[in-house]
Amino acid sequence: MILLDGGKAPNPRRVRIFLAEKGIEVPLEPIDMTALGHKSERVSRLNPLQRLPVLVLDDGTAISETVAICRYFEELHPHTPLMGVDAKDRAIVEMWQRRIEFYLLLLVANVFRHAHPAMAEWEVPQIAEFSEANKPKVLETLAWLNDELADREFIAGDRFTIADITAMIAVDFMKPARLEVPDGLENVLRWYKGVKARPSANA
Amino acid sequence: MILLDGGKAPNPRRVRIFLAEKGIEVPLEPIDMTALGHKSERVSRLNPLQRLPVLVLDDGTAISETVAICRYFEELHPHTPLMGVDAKDRAIVEMWQRRIEFYLLLLVANVFRHAHPAMAEWEVPQIAEFSEANKPKVLETLAWLNDELADREFIAGDRFTIADITAMIAVDFMKPARLEVPDGLENVLRWYKGVKARPSANA
Numbered sequence: 001m002i003l004l005d006g007g008k009a010p011n012p013r014r015v016r017i018f019l020a021e022k023g024i025e026v027p028l029e030p031i032d033m034t035a036l037g038h039k040s041e042r043v044s045r046l047n048p049l050q051r052l053p054v055l056v057l058d059d060g061t062a063i064s065e066t067v068a069i070c071r072y073f074e075e076l077h078p079h080t081p082l083m084g085v086d087a088k089d090r091a092i093v094e095m096w097q098r099r100i101e102f103y104l105l106l107l108v109a110n111v112f113r114h115a116h117p118a119m120a121e122w123e124v125p126q127i128a129e130f131s132e133a134n135k136p137k138v139l140e141t142l143a144w145l146n147d148e149l150a151d152r153e154f155i156a157g158d159r160f161t162i163a164d165i166t167a168m169i170a171v172d173f174m175k176p177a178r179l180e181v182p183d184g185l186e187n188v189l190r191w192y193k194g195v196k197a198r199p200s201a202n203a
Numbered sequence: 204m205i206l207l208d209g210g211k212a213p214n215p216r217r218v219r220i221f222l223a224e225k226g227i228e229v230p231l232e233p234i235d236m237t238a239l240g241h242k243s244e245r246v247s248r249l250n251p252l253q254r255l256p257v258l259v260l261d262d263g264t265a266i267s268e269t270v271a272i273c274r275y276f277e278e279l280h281p282h283t284p285l286m287g288v289d290a291k292d293r294a295i296v297e298m299w300q301r302r303i304e305f306y307l308l309l310l311v312a313n314v315f316r317h318a319h320p321a322m323a324e325w326e327v328p329q330i331a332e333f334s335e336a337n338k339p340k341v342l343e344t345l346a347w348l349n350d351e352l353a354d355r356e357f358i359a360g361d362r363f364t365i366a367d368i369t370a371m372i373a374v375d376f377m378k379p380a381r382l383e384v385p386d387g388l389e390n391v392l393r394w395y396k397g398v399k400a401r402p403s404a405n406a
Contacts, residue, residue, distance in 0.1 A: 087278035
């Protein structure tokens with residue numbers, strides 16, 4: 001198998017961090033997204049949506065979508081569980097993974113993609129008003145998350161999960177989106193410092 | 204257990220259809236979303252994001268997020284699989300479920316929420332330009348889906364899955380969004396006719 005990787009972009013990083021947490025090594029094929037490598041014939045054939053990463057299995061099956069790739073590895077390597085340990089826990093992890101994705105990562109991406117000059121060819125049309133409209137919503141989600149993190153170490157409970165990976169990537173992504181975690185959100189800042197200190201954060 | 208249900212809204216319907224396909228009966232607690240019942244103290248306590256549906260387990264655990272609720276039932280009742288049958292198939296179903304969610308359902312929701320007068324209090328601010336910008340993207344996804352459906356019966360392969368539920372709901376949602384599947388997309392129209400004819404479509 002081979003993982004078509006997209007470097008520093010949020011979704012490729014999510015998969016690499018997931019693999020690092022599990023201690024799985026997968027051969028990577030680097031694709032230069034800044035040179036629009038994700039629109040190449042090779043990537044388009046494997047994923048017509050021209051998004052990375054894409055996992056290509058030995059039988060030629062191409063799996064795209066970050067969480068689908070993660071789930072495949074979770075099934076193959078259930079030790080060091082990152083997506084829950086039983087039916088209830090898996091539902092809770094999925095709930096948190098999706099909450100973070102839809103109400104944090106997606107909103108940060110909206111702020112970034114609809115305002116940053118580098119995204120002018122990626123997000124057509126860029127709508128500055130929509131970027132602005134997402135900013136207070138990002139802060140609302142973070143304030144709520146701060147309350148949730150008051151009595152637990154990680155996003156989905158007492159164990160590091162895929163929801164922490166998505167959330168760390170979302171907070172990292174706030175920097176190019178020119179957003180900051182407000183000083184008062186001490187639980188979020190404590191959690192973020194903790195996940196950033198893990199070796200996987202540099203994967 | 205009890206399922207806090209939200210009537211005709213897309214996400215409550217997704218869960219009810221999923222349960223109907225599996226032949227599972229769960230007691231429903233109807234919440235009137237048009238009367239903003241999802242912002243009530245009861246719902247807010249169970250899901251601070253004030254979104255429906257919410258599944259409340261007998262131990263009091265509240266599971267929100269449509270796909271998390273579906274996954275819980277998939278684990279408890281693995282017969283009539285709707286989320287895949289082995290590691291590879293589960294990854295493929297998840298890939299399709301997410302593709303449909305992010306590149307169809309979400310885009311249709313954007314068209315609807317940012318333009319429809321009934322959404323003025325739900326989507327603040329409504330940005331008409333953003334609604335318009337999503338319209339051609341919906342049609343692009345449908346055209347691609349039409350090619351994909353040329354050689355198979357269902358979205359994720361030869362078996363009806365959660366991806367078909369999400370896609371049917373997305374196409375249904377095109378009506379209030381004032382969008383139509385173009386006449387030429389015969390594979391999409393054939394698939395849609397098939398899924399709408401299933402008894403679960405009325406759940």
